[in-house]
Amino acid sequence: MSPAPRYSPEEEQELVLDAAVGCIEESSLLGFTIGAIAKRAGLSVGSLYKHVQSKEDLLVALATRQARHTRQLYGEILDADLSAPQRIISLSLLDPAKTRLFSFDEHLNTLVSSEAILQRASQGWLAQMRSAAESIDLMFRDFFQGAADSGELDVANEDELHTLSMGCWSMCAGFQHIALMRNVRGSERQEHLLNYPLQASDYPIVCTQRLLNTYRWREPLSAEAIEAACEQLIAMGYR
Amino acid sequence: MSPAPRYSPEEEQELVLDAAVGCIEESSLLGFTIGAIAKRAGLSVGSLYKHVQSKEDLLVALATRQARHTRQLYGEILDADLSAPQRIISLSLLDPAKTRLFSFDEHLNTLVSSEAILQRASQGWLAQMRSAAESIDLMFRDFFQGAADSGELDVANEDELHTLSMGCWSMCAGFQHIALMRNVRGSERQEHLLNYPLQASDYPIVCTQRLLNTYRWREPLSAEAIEAACEQLIAMGYR
Numbered sequence: 001m002s003p004a005p006r007y008s009p010e011e012e013q014e015l016v017l018d019a020a021v022g023c024i025e026e027s028s029l030l031g032f033t034i035g036a037i038a039k040r041a042g043l044s045v046g047s048l049y050k051h052v053q054s055k056e057d058l059l060v061a062l063a064t065r066q067a068r069h070t071r072q073l074y075g076e077i078l079d080a081d082l083s084a085p086q087r088i089i090s091l092s093l094l095d096p097a098k099t100r101l102f103s104f105d106e107h108l109n110t111l112v113s114s115e116a117i118l119q120r121a122s123q124g125w126l127a128q129m130r131s132a133a134e135s136i137d138l139m140f141r142d143f144f145q146g147a148a149d150s151g152e153l154d155v156a157n158e159d160e161l162h163t164l165s166m167g168c169w170s171m172c173a174g175f176q177h178i179a180l181m182r183n184v185r186g187s188e189r190q191e192h193l194l195n196y197p198l199q200a201s202d203y204p205i206v207c208t209q210r211l212l213n214t215y216r217w218r219e220p221l222s223a224e225a226i227e228a229a230c231e232q233l234i235a236m237g238y239r
Numbered sequence: 240m241s242p243a244p245r246y247s248p249e250e251e252q253e254l255v256l257d258a259a260v261g262c263i264e265e266s267s268l269l270g271f272t273i274g275a276i277a278k279r280a281g282l283s284v285g286s287l288y289k290h291v292q293s294k295e296d297l298l299v300a301l302a303t304r305q306a307r308h309t310r311q312l313y314g315e316i317l318d319a320d321l322s323a324p325q326r327i328i329s330l331s332l333l334d335p336a337k338t339r340l341f342s343f344d345e346h347l348n349t350l351v352s353s354e355a356i357l358q359r360a361s362q363g364w365l366a367q368m369r370s371a372a373e374s375i376d377l378m379f380r381d382f383f384q385g386a387a388d389s390g391e392l393d394v395a396n397e398d399e400l401h402t403l404s405m406g407c408w409s410m411c412a413g414f415q416h417i418a419l420m421r422n423v424r425g426s427e428r429q430e431h432l433l434n435y436p437l438q439a440s441d442y443p444i445v446c447t448q449r450l451l452n453t454y455r456w457r458e459p460l461s462a463e464a465i466e467a468a469c470e471q472l473i474a475m476g477y478r
Contacts, residue, residue, distance in 0.1 A: 203406060
């Protein structure tokens with residue numbers, strides 16, 4: 001009789017993903033190896049392949065963990081005791097140092113949208129990642145629909161609501177993307193680099209406020225409302 | 240005496256980069272090998288290493304080529320015979336099928352902003368990539384400053400100008416980022432997927448128009464002005 005396994009399959013899977021995070025942080029999203037992850041997790045390469053089928057599959061598994069983290073975090077923000085536009089702008093007022101899951105969040109996110117990665121991932125992890133991403137989409141749809149239903153937001157039709165929702169998402173994603181590029185690529189001549197957490201006068205907040213206020217909210221987003229949102233995030237430990 | 244080389248160093252470098260593009264398109268940004276690139280370019284691995292020092296260096300070299308392409312393309316758009324807000328929104332009205340350099344543009348862009356890649360790239364290619372990126376930044380700065388100087392745009396101060404410029408860039412980057420994610424990751428339940436080139440009623444165009452029109456332009460961006468911009472892009476072969 002072989003000894004009882006030390007870990008349940010679920011625990012072993014968490015070990016593998018934790019080890020992968022460590023290995024990627026030490027090397028890179030390109031440079032990590034399955035062998036190094038197995039070693040770090042204290043498992044054989046064979047055992048590791050029970051959980052992920054390839055390097056690409058591992059990235060999709062990590063992206064799934066990341067999407068669930070985002071779902072949880074954004075869910076808390078969208079449920080906060082603030083007006084709807086305050087809750088939206090709060091997503092850009094978070095302190096990444098207090099809310100990010102991996103140091104390589106943004107790169108992982110983009111990598112796992114490449115066909116080459118998706119083609120080499122397992123159906124199992126792909127389905128989980130898609131389901132996690134969809135759950136975030138649905139949460140935002142419900143949020144905006146709720147703002148319209150409650151009368152907090154006055155929109156002409158569903159298209160207008162969809163445009164607002166996608167615009168907010170795009171701005172948020174775009175600011176993160178550009179900040180990343182500029183911070184890493186930065187030469188000394190670069191000015192205006194952002195410091196996190198963002199302040200009300202920083203351009204991502206100003207632009208989001210401007211875009212939000214082109215819509216008819218019961219209470220448009222004022223400077224005071226942004227300050228109050230910051231206070232709330234500090235109280236929640238996210239700023 | 241050895242035979243005269245078939246190619247100049249510059250020509251050889253172009254061969255290497257062309258071969259790299261082909262190899263990456265066949266495998267992926269993660270999966271390509273230096274050996275396969277050398278074979279495709281008809282060069283020895285030793286000759287190849289005269290041009291790029293590592294896989295990471297090669298990605299930076301390709302990102303440099305990409306940035307120069309973007310500089311050229313955006314330069315043409317920003318010089319077009321259109322109003323300033325028309326020229327800005329034109330950047331989102333381009334047909335990617337007619338203007339993109341690589342099929343992996345967006346992923347490359349994000350990859351080369353990762354520390355892990357940058358650390359393994361050569362100083363030579365890094366300097367060239369940064370200089371190309373900076374030249375794009377300067378072009379946009381001059382464009383917005385020109386709009387303010389000519390009286391086409393009325394801004395209170397430099398901060399307001401900077402916020403507008405960064406807001407436009409972020410939106411444009413954010414829409415591309417999200418479209419990529421959704422298109423690739425897309426489940427059947429997803430609605431509203433964008434088709435390119437974008438139409439005036441698509442959310443990236445509506446949101447950009449809304450943001451632009453929160454500023455004081457001599458001629459705010461009307462639906463007719465967007466149509467006229469589309470016509471101009473068709474005439475230029477970019478739509």
